[in-house]
Each structure stands twice: as structure tokens, then as C-alpha cells.
Amino acid sequence: MSQNTLSHTPLAERMRPQTLSDFAGQESLVGKGKLLQGVLAADTLPSLILWGPPGTGKTTLAKILAQSTSADFVFFSAVLSGVKEVRKIVIQAKALKEKENRGTIFFIDEIHRFNKSQQDAFLPHVESGLFTLIGATTENPSFMVIAPLLSRCKVLVLQPLSDENLEMVFTRALTDVDSGLGTHQLSFGKDSLEVLIAQADGDARKGLNSLDIAATLALHRLKDKKAHTERLITLVDVQEAAQQFSLRYDKDGEEHYNLISALHKSLRDSDPDGSLYWLYRMLESGEDPLYICRRLIRFASEDVGLSDPQALAHTLSCRDAYHTLGIPEGKLAIAQAVVYLATTSKSNALYNAESDVRKCIRKSGTLAVPLHLRNAPTKLMKDLDYGKGYQYAHNAGDALVAQEHLPEQITGSHFYSPTNRGYEALVKDRLQKWRVILQKRRHDTKK
Numbered sequence: 001m002s003q004n005t006l007s008h009t010p011l012a013e014r015m016r017p018q019t020l021s022d023f024a025g026q027e028s029l030v031g032k033g034k035l036l037q038g039v040l041a042a043d044t045l046p047s048l049i050l051w052g053p054p055g056t057g058k059t060t061l062a063k064i065l066a067q068s069t070s071a072d073f074v075f076f077s078a079v080l081s082g083v084k085e086v087r088k089i090v091i092q093a094k095a096l097k098e099k100e101n102r103g104t105i106f107f108i109d110e111i112h113r114f115n116k117s118q119q120d121a122f123l124p125h126v127e128s129g130l131f132t133l134i135g136a137t138t139e140n141p142s143f144m145v146i147a148p149l150l151s152r153c154k155v156l157v158l159q160p161l162s163d164e165n166l167e168m169v170f171t172r173a174l175t176d177v178d179s180g181l182g183t184h185q186l187s188f189g190k191d192s193l194e195v196l197i198a199q200a201d202g203d204a205r206k207g208l209n210s211l212d213i214a215a216t217l218a219l220h221r222l223k224d225k226k227a228h229t230e231r232l233i234t235l236v237d238v239q240e241a242a243q244q245f246s247l248r249y250d251k252d253g254e255e256h257y258n259l260i261s262a263l264h265k266s267l268r269d270s271d272p273d274g275s276l277y278w279l280y281r282m283l284e285s286g287e288d289p290l291y292i293c294r295r296l297i298r299f300a301s302e303d304v305g306l307s308d309p310q311a312l313a314h315t316l317s318c319r320d321a322y323h324t325l326g327i328p329e330g331k332l333a334i335a336q337a338v339v340y341l342a343t344t345s346k347s348n349a350l351y352n353a354e355s356d357v358r359k360c361i362r363k364s365g366t367l368a369v370p371l372h373l374r375n376a377p378t379k380l381m382k383d384l385d386y387g388k389g390y391q392y393a394h395n396a397g398d399a400l401v402a403q404e405h406l407p408e409q410i411t412g413s414h415f416y417s418p419t420n421r422g423y424e425a426l427v428k429d430r431l432q433k434w435r436v437i438l439q440k441r442r443h444d445t446k447k
Helices: 003-008 035-042 058-067 083-100 116-128 147-151 163-175 192-200 204-222 235-242 254-268 272-284 289-307 310-325 331-343 349-364 379-383 423-446
Strands: 048-051 072-077 104-109 131-137 154-157
Touching: 035 058, 048 058, 058 072, 058 104, 058 131, 072 083, 083 104, 083 116, 083 131, 116 131, 116 147, 163 192, 163 204, 192 204, 192 235, 204 235, 254 272, 254 289, 254 331, 272 289, 272 331, 289 310, 289 331, 289 349, 289 423, 310 331
Parallel strands: 048 131, 048 154, 072 104, 104 131
Antiparallel strands: none
């Protein structure tokens, strides 16, 4: 490949590894004695789903695996193509098998972009062995790949590249004379490599694209300098190339649910530091602040409840403050709610009560309302004993009356069991005292 051709090919593409020995990261998959080494040695490639964040080597790994076999490799983008193109590939695969007895490796990039009916279109051909499927996805295949297809594929999980992996990738790209930037004899200046690694955020392609631009900026700056000037890619070059640091996030994907789960569990465990970290991870990634507010309001009832009755009012106030202030000032109001919820007492008694009462209703069905609790606005209803025997609590000195409020079939059931934490401890003590008083009055009434 000529130098002119190299200059028009993205650095990330030029530096794509050709063998597993050159592959950076994913040691649990490609290391010695690991799954893919065994697959290559046995020359039996199963259908695979490669699941991982961008820039972790999914496409590269598929190409390396394909090169190890005599099969024809067909690259297919779920973004640009559809079922019509799949049919053409099926025809070609059948012809290749009949004429040359060669298989086909069907690589589908972003397989999660295919809907259920589109995935159904190539399921029979994977099942029959007409082609080996390798699907790449950044989304959880449990949700995005149909079950019959998923059951016929081995799912391999690729992790974000470590700082050490990225350092190796970027250093190799800068010094490689044949495919990288080696002919320019550039070096990394102070802190520039560290910042490049941080801004890559586990994504080799993203980092290589930034390195390519940073090198161009450095060469342009050095063009008019004296010959003895150090040929460095500076921190400024890297920052200018990267422009704005962006975090891996998908508001509709698994990372969205992972982060909100981490926030919720940090709050439940009364950890304000962890809670603030996950809050700002979401905010800095572009999550809708009002979505977070809604989850905090829910948390105030689900995990705090009456152990601190002010928690719900506080979260509602912080949401209103965000509405008033907007971005960026309003973020601090949400942070205030997060710290409040993390540092207050916790109780899931209301959540458990909700679950228990719903189970009871599903089990017992539509039990009739006891007559004494029914409304009696008409004479007919009064004649039918609607409201008969009802005791008005305010007429009792302590506002306690010994009457049943549940249907006869479930009399005596208790759904709400307060804890000993926070304000709920007072509620628990109050209920226990009331129950003793009411039990005595019922006993006295029966005498």
C-alpha cells in the first residue's frame, strides 16, 4: 500500500490487527488456552454473537476468525441493508457450497438493528448450517436478538479496553512505519498519551481517530518550525483533536438501566458518595434529569417510606427547583435530593405492603365490602342495611373504634409492618398500642 493510499485510509482501519497475537485486550477470549484459540486450532467455527461497547474489536475479531477458515466472508451492515440483501447472500452461499463445497461466514454488524421478522429471515439458514453467523452488537443480545437465534449462537462478551491495552495500541500506531504514523517520527509530549487514553474511554477506534487528528495538528504546527524542534504531539494537540469528552451511554439501552440501578442501590445502601457518582455519570452522559427525578420520587416511597415522611416532599421540591432553574443550575437541586435520600433512614415497609395486599386481592378476588362500611345515600340502601352499625371514630374519646375494615374472609390480615427506623418507629409503637386497646374493647364487647 502506497503512502498516498495510507493517508486517505483512517488510522483505525490501517492499524486493524490481522492475527490474534496482534489483538489488544479481551485476554479472556483470545489468550492462550482460551476459547477462540481453541476454536482456531480445531478449525470449527460456531455461530457467534460478539457483544461489547464500540471500539473493542468486534469486527476485527470476526475478520481474524474468518481468515482462519476457507469459508467466504460476507460483511453485512444491519444499518444499510435489509432482508432483500440477505436473500442474495443466501443464493450466493448455496451456489458456493454446491460448486466449491465452501462455507460462508455471514458477519452482521449491529445485528440489534434488525427487527424480529428480519432476524427470522436468516434463522433457517443458520439452523441448516448454510452459513456461520457472526453478529456484532453494542446492545444486550438478551433483549435485541430473538431467542431461537440466540440459542444457536455462542455469546462472547467483549470488555472496554484497559489503559494498558490502549497505551499499546496508540504507541504502536505512532511508531508503525508501514501502516501507522511511524514515518513522521513523532513522539507523545508530557501528559498527552495519558489524556488520549482517558478520552478514548476504552474505545480504541475513538482514540485512534483522535490520534490521527492530533498528529495532523502537530505536523502542521511543526512545518514552519526549525529542524531541531522536538517532534511532539502535545497535550493541546490531543485536547483539540478530541474536542469534547463523551461517555459511553445509551439512554434506551442497557447502560441506561445499569447506571440507574447503580444509583438506586447506592441510595438504598446509604452511600452518598456512590450515589453522587452515579447521578453525575448519568447527567454528564446526557440523561434526562426529569427521568432521574421521577426515579428519586419513587425511591422516596419505595425505600424510605414513612421512616422519613419528609423524603417524598423533599424530592418533589427538588424536582420543582430543577424545573425553575433548568440546566446547569438545576442539577444541584437533584444532587441535594440524592444526598438527602442516601443519608436518611430507610424502610421498604410500604413496598412490601403494596406487594402483599396485591397478592391477597389476586388470591381472594372481589370480596364484598362489609355492610357497615358501605355508603347509604338512598332509603333503599338504608333498608338493605348499608352503613348499619358503622361507628364514627371522632365520637370516641381517643378516636379509636373496635370495628372491622376488611372483608370477613380476610379478617385479621396485616399488610403494613413498620420498621424500627426513623419516624416509622413511632408509627410502629402507635399501632402496637392501638391494637392492644382495640383487642381489649372487642373482648369487652363480647362479654
